[in-house]
Amino acid sequence: MLISGSSKSVSRLLNDIKNAAPYKVNALIVGPTGAGKELVAQYLHDWSNRHGNMVSVNCAAIPRELLEAELFGHEKGAFTGAATRRIGRFEEAAGGTLFLDEIGDMPLELQSKILRVIETKSVCRVGSNKEVHVDFRLICATHQNIQDKVKRGEFREDLMYRISVIVLDVPPLKDRIEDFPDLITALCNQIETDGSGLTPPTVNEDGLREMVSHSWPGNVRELKNFLQRAAVLYRDAPINAETVRRLLHLNADRNSEQNALLQATSEIPDVDSEIESDSKNNTDAFENVGLNVLDYGFCLKGFLSDIETELIVAALSVENHNIAGTAKRLALNRTTLIAKMGKYGIK
Known part of the structure; x- marks a missing residue:
């Protein structure tokens, strides 16, 4: 689907996407639920020069006890039910884009691990002590006010600054x-x-x-x-x-x-x-x-x-x-x- 419309807000949004797309910098997309944040992320990926896939993860839809294994992957036997090794979403996004939707709902204890991955560009699967280097571009989205969550101690301030090098505001309908x-x-x-x-x-x-x-x-x-x-x-x-x-x-x-x-x-x-x-x-x-x-x-x-x-x-x-x-x-x-x-x- 296309981002449709000729209003000033949409024209400004499309211009910001075109300017940000070619560069491997982290971007945060903000806007109300249903406004089209994932579509903006897809545009950023499609207009970039990255040849890998865009891998999407909804942080609010996955139970917190499973989210870490979903993102980082796991080794065989790492926990009950881990019958085989599984590659995480960070590794799946190698050469492409990782889109973390509803980043504001990410558990606080997992945010420090995300911050480390952003800084080192390497991940360690659950149950392993081996670091795997991953070339990915990170795009996040949220309908929440991240700064308010930082003030309430629900979101790390250093992570907020890391994910919001570019901020794209999607207007409500x-x-x-x-x-x-x-x-x-x-x-x-x-x-x-x-x-x-x-x-x-x-x-x-x-x-x-x-x-x-x-x-x-x-x-x-x-x-x-x-x-x-x-x-x-x-x-x-x-x-x-x-x-x-x-x-x-x-x-x-x-x-x-x-x-x-x-x-x-x-x-x-x-x-x-x-x-x-x-x-x-x-x-x-x-x-x-x-x-x-x-x-x-x-x-x-x-x-x-x-x-x-x-x-x-x-x-x-x-x-x-x-x-x-x-x-x-x-x-x-x-x-x-x-x-x-x-x-x-x-x-």
Whole structure:
């Protein structure tokens, strides 16, 4: 995917990336969740002269007791379950770029080891006393204020200075509303080619104005999810202002969703009632949940499944695809969440 838009903030960001990309200096990408920090890291790598791969590690998604072995690798028998030698992410990034996402969540006890690797460009696998030299470029990202974490004693000050030779600030979506047309086009093109089988939605001017007025706390990731949701639920109609409001309602908290559905379904008359005389009330009830029964028909089970799917996808995005965090956010058991993901084909 491309960094799309012509706003001043995006133009400045692209210019900073081009200036920093050719040099093997550490870079820190800051910005809110969902704004596209990993995409900026990919640009830095792609526009550099490094021939190795970009290896990504989400420091918040890996349990702290496993993160060290993930980064440094381990020798056979180093700990219970270490049946074979494993190369760590630092070594995998040799000749290329190591991207440490959410560096602000890295355990304090591991930060000193990261600092030493940065200084010596060598790693020691868990269970070994042999140093391995590694040529890598380090790019980090965080949505947190690292300086505040330093003041609270949660992040090493010397490490902060080491990783932030270059600082790239990714703006939130609400600060670049002029980029909406370009972003929608780029995201719709991605939907068309991502193998999902979806047909990208069309957004009319009325719908675009309504979208621009939304704060988009989930940033570009939320916008992408919104367009995917529109492609599923409104395949044959352009996205207007009313549709935008209905679709954004799916981002409400879970209790609000359940209350809205209960209220809507409670207004549907019994099958023994006179359908003809109550058809207007029937239609109003369905419109409360974002559908027009006269145009589309209605399947309650399918509609509830769609909502549950979208809520799970949205929660996974917010939690950076961490299963435990997503289950907690949705008030589900971890095994229940995994079962639901399998049921709905969510990867």
